Amino acid sequence: MDLDLLHSFVSVVDAGGFTAAGERVHRSQSTVSQQIRKLEESLDCALFVREGRQVLLTEDGERLLGYARRMLALSTEVREVVSGRKRVDVIRLGIPDDFAADSLAAVISEFARSQPGVRLSVRCDLTAALVRGLERGDLDVALVKREPGVGRAAAAWTEHLHWIGGTPQAPAADEPVPLVAFPQGCIYRNRAIHALEAAGRHWRIAYESPNLLGLQAALKGGLGIALLERRCIVPGHHIVDAELPGVPPTELALCVPDAGRAPVRRLATVIEEFCEKEMTRPAAS
Numbered sequence: 001m002d003l004d005l006l007h008s009f010v011s012v013v014d015a016g017g018f019t020a021a022g023e024r025v026h027r028s029q030s031t032v033s034q035q036i037r038k039l040e041e042s043l044d045c046a047l048f049v050r051e052g053r054q055v056l057l058t059e060d061g062e063r064l065l066g067y068a069r070r071m072l073a074l075s076t077e078v079r080e081v082v083s084g085r086k087r088v089d090v091i092r093l094g095i096p097d098d099f100a101a102d103s104l105a106a107v108i109s110e111f112a113r114s115q116p117g118v119r120l121s122v123r124c125d126l127t128a129a130l131v132r133g134l135e136r137g138d139l140d141v142a143l144v145k146r147e148p149g150v151g152r153a154a155a156a157w158t159e160h161l162h163w164i165g166g167t168p169q170a171p172a173a174d175e176p177v178p179l180v181a182f183p184q185g186c187i188y189r190n191r192a193i194h195a196l197e198a199a200g201r202h203w204r205i206a207y208e209s210p211n212l213l214g215l216q217a218a219l220k221g222g223l224g225i226a227l228l229e230r231r232c233i234v235p236g237h238h239i240v241d242a243e244l245p246g247v248p249p250t251e252l253a254l255c256v257p258d259a260g261r262a263p264v265r266r267l268a269t270v271i272e273e274f275c276e277k278e279m280t281r282p283a284a285s
Contacts, residue, residue: 094142178206178224
C-alpha cells in the first residue's frame with residue numbers, strides 16, 4: 001500500500017479537512033483530494049463523507065485509520081533503525097500572553113529537557129490568533145480563553161474576572177470609564193465593553209497593549225481600569241468590583257486537536273497539571 005497516500009489520509013483526519021491537510025503535507029488541496037480518491041479506488045470504498053464544512057470518516061475510514069497510523073509509525077521506525085538517525089518530534093504549543101508566562105515557561109522548559117527526542121515550538125499570542133492556529137492545524141496544543149463550554153477541550157477551568165485599578169476607587173458614575181485593555185478580539189475587552197454598555201456607563205480606551213506587562217504597568221500608573229482574570233492581579237492593584245457592573249466568568253481551555261502522538265499527550269498532561277495548580281492559587285494582594 002502506498003504510504004504517501006496513507007500519509008495524506010491521516011493528515012486529512014488530523015487537520016479536519018483537505019485544505020488544512022494540504023498545508024501540513026505541503027501540497028495543494030486538489031492534490032490531496034486526488035490522493036484520497038486514488039486511495040479509495042485502491043480499497044474500493046469511500047473513506048470520507050462531507051457534512052457542511054466538516055469532513056467525517058465513514059465506517060471503512062475509521063477501520064483504516066488505526067492500520068494507517070501503525071503502518072506509518074512502523075515505516076518511520078524502519079528508517080530510524082536502518083539509518084541510525086533518531087527522528088525529532090516537533091510539538092507546536094500556543095499560550096496566551098497573560099497566562100503565568102514565567103512559571104509556565106519554566107514548566108515547559110523542564111518538559112523539553114526531559115524529552116530529548118522532542119523539539120518544542122512555542123507561540124505566545126492573543127487567543128484569537130491561537131484559535132486561528134488551531135483551526136489551520138498550525139498548533140498541536142494550545143491554551144485559549146473562550147466562552148464557557150464552547151467546543152471540545154482536553155480540560156477547562158473557570159476564569160473569575162475582576163475590575164482592577166491602580167487606586168481603591170473606580171471613576172464616578174457620571175464619568176467615562178477609562179479602559180486599559182488588550183486589542184480588539186480579546187474576550188476580556190468584549191466582556192468589559194458589553195457590561196458597561198448594558199449598565200448605561202460611558203467608556204473610552206485609555207491604554208491598549210497586546211502585552212500583559214504593559215497593562216499591569218498602566219494600571220499601577222493610574223491610567224485606567226482593566227477587566228482581567230484574578231491571576232493577573234499583582235501588588236499595587238486594587239479590585240473595584242463593587243463600583244462597576246458584574247461580569248460573567250470566562251473559561252480557560254486546553255485544546256489538543258490530535259492526541260494520537262504520545263509526546264503531545266505527555267505535554268498536554270504537564271500543562272493540565274500546571275493549570276490545576278495555577279487556577280486555584282490565590283491572587284496577589
